[in-house]
Amino acid sequence: MIMNRIALLLLLLIGAFSMRAQTTETTGKEIVFVNEFKGSGNLEGSTIAAIRNNIIEGLIDAKRLIVKDLKSDAQFQAEMTKRAADASVSEEEYGFTVLRNMNARWVITGTITHVEAVRKKYSDGSYYYDAAINVSANIIDVASGTITETKTITTEGNALIDLTGIGKETTIGNTEEEAIANASKVLKNKAKSFAEGCFPLKGTILEVASEKKGKAEEVYISLGETSGVKKGDIFDVFEQRVIAGRNSRKKIGELKVKAVEGDDISLCNVTKEGKVILEKIQALEENQSLSIESRSKSNGSIISL
Secondary structure, eight states: OHHHHHHHHHHHHHHHHHHHHHHHHHHOOEEEEEEEEEESTTOOHHHHHHHHHHHHHHHHHTTSEEEEETTTOHHHHHHHGGGGGOTTSOHHHHHHHHHHHTTEEEEEEEEEEEEEEEEEEOTTSOEEEEEEEEEEEEEEETTTTEEEEEEEEEOTTOOOSSSOOTTOOOSEESSHHHHHHHHHHHHHHHHHHHHHHHSOOEEEEEEEEEEETTEEEEEEESOOGGGTOOTTOEEEEEEEEEETTEEEEEEEEEEEEEEEEETTEEEEEEEEOHHHHHHHHHHOOTTOOOEEEEOOOOOTTEEEO
């Protein structure tokens, strides 16, 4: 009876792991929870909330991640209420255990380190306010509970010379409050760039679309519109290896997206090592594939610390 229960448990665990792996492979997305933000000084709660909400929207718009709000997620909050039954476990440790069980990969925490609106003068003598916002964002690995990277998301470089550009991003306004509100909206696109730079998409090569003279010219990949793939995106190609019992991967080529053809499929030009890629694909056994990973995008408004 005990052995049967153990066998059943193992089957359930294997099934859950397979489902998680399949989700990552087909969408290239990982689950990230955004924690509450802290504000320095006497920053009002409404301003902190507006900044945080715009950053969450930007993370979602990037389509790189499955983004969830830690403070409003019903499943997480329900699990945290059970902690009272086990006071020997700290709230932080218990929280990470819950997140691991929810297949979360990352947690993002934020501290708003700078909010300022400076009064300036137009050439015609009238005045306006130009705001600046900096948010220090920590990326925490749920598996280890440690911070893996810290970056500053900033509105720097987004002021316009006037307020006439309808629909354009701006950090300026006729009042301090308006300028800060506009600047917080600018952070939406900055957070999108932050996600694109820090969270690469991961997928596989599906098949060779065309070849010439022993080289792969075009291939299909397992990522598309759902993952935010765009024409011109660059992917590195990797071969998975086992060396001395250790898993290893080696970069063997590069791809550039030619056309996004569906939710989970895109056509790519092979820009480097077409011969090697074709040979590796032809040598693969059934159910094997070459992995791909999107190239990080640099952004002048994202500062590594």
